[in-house]
Amino acid sequence: MPAPELPPPQSTLPEAAARFGAHVLAEAAARACDIKTVTGGPPRAPSVPAPYAVSVPAPVPDLERILRGPSGLGTAGLRLISREQLPTPPEPSAATADGRPIPGLYYHQVAEPDPVRVEEVSRRIKSWALDEVSLYPEDWEEQFDGFSVGRYMVGCHPDAPTIDHLMIATRLMVAENAVDDCYCEDHGGSPVGLGERLLLAHTALDPVYTTEEYRAPWSKSLHADAPRRAYRSAMGYFDQAASPSQSDRYRHDMARLHLGYLAEASWAQEDRVPEVWEYLAMRQFNNFRPCPTITDTVGGYELPADLHAQTAVQKVIALAGNATTIVNDLYSYTKELDAPGRHLNLPVVIAEREGLSDRDAYLKSVEVHNDLMHDFESNAAALAADCPIPTVQRFLRGVAAWVDGNHHWHQTNTYRYSLPDFW
Incomplete structure (x- = not known):
């Protein structure tokens, strides 16, 4: 109507x-309130019903840009x-000075991520990777630690209210990288057959609704390899914290990502270097978009x-x-x-x-x-x-x-x- x-x-x-x-x-404005957290807390309604009287935290200085x-x-x-x-911008720490920025690159200096949060997120994500989803064998441990995903996610989400909220993004980041590494890149990835692998992995994010006879083998397939186990678990945690529209938004952006993977794979199979504009078009899909889109x-x-x-x-x-x-x-x-x-x-x-x-x-x-x-x-x-x-x-x-x-x-x-x- x-x-x-x-x-x-x-x-x-x-x-x-x-x-x-x-x-x-x-x-x-009526819906712009805090959603339930991963700990199951109820949504917090705006304190007053006026259209622009939504309560939000005071801006953090390094977010004012x-x-x-x-x-x-x-x-x-x-x-x-x-x-x-x-x-006044925060003074860089000694750790911020490590690593040379690219000369001429336009960027904004930020403060070093909170080390207490970094340590706790790093501890939790390694426990999740090893104990919950069996993500990687022992000889990959150094690479997992070197990725510094806890430091990455704490630095990218300075307004996250709790460690639990940071873990939402951290699990998804690790799962996305497992798919990229194991299906596309360094750890056994190949363009051959990539479409099938990505489709089956995507069903760990976007469940299949089928007949009773065929639901069981599909459900079993979600445990078949590390990328699917990681996707399934990370999405489960995300769904607990997100609204239905936020979950659907994320699934849409992950479909975009997988489409970009397939375009790059086709060039690899053809042994073709795309035109620059074609490459940039692919990069609008095969990119980090799923990460900033879940910042809320x-x-x-x-x-x-x-x-x-x-x-x-x-x-x-x-x-x-x-x-x-x-x-x-x-x-x-x-x-x-x-x-x-x-x-x-x-x-x-x-x-x-x-x-x-x-x-x-x-x-x-x-x-x-x-x-x-x-x-x-x-x-x-x-x-x-x-x-x-x-x-x-x-x-x-x-x-x-x-x-x-x-x-x-x-x-x-x-x-x-x-x-x-x-x-």
């Missing part, structure tokens, strides 16, 4: 925000707060589905995923060159398709990343100005924190990454 027609809203909001509709804003907007000539109008109001679940609240689905929100999330994934291409460049076979990354594709030297292709890739970052920040700042809803503002801060934390982890993880000698 169609919604009743409303009179034109009398609002001081910018026109773009008003276009969301008074009924959407009111409904969003997205509300400032981009810097540089002609961008002052995109900032929501003046430079005089900006907090990890933060203990929900960006309602009708707001999350807005084109402007989707564009910001996509740009964040694209920029963070090129960060991975740049920091993992030498690691991939040292691995057997040919690994596609943006510098390799640009060098091949545009006839540039390895150095010039790498430096051009830095420029591509910087352009994506500026687009992300400009679009996020414009959205923040156009849609001053507390959950939207908090979600944008969370995505920006994920972008910054992702770079910090890549820069400082010297166990995995080292830079080429191009400077």
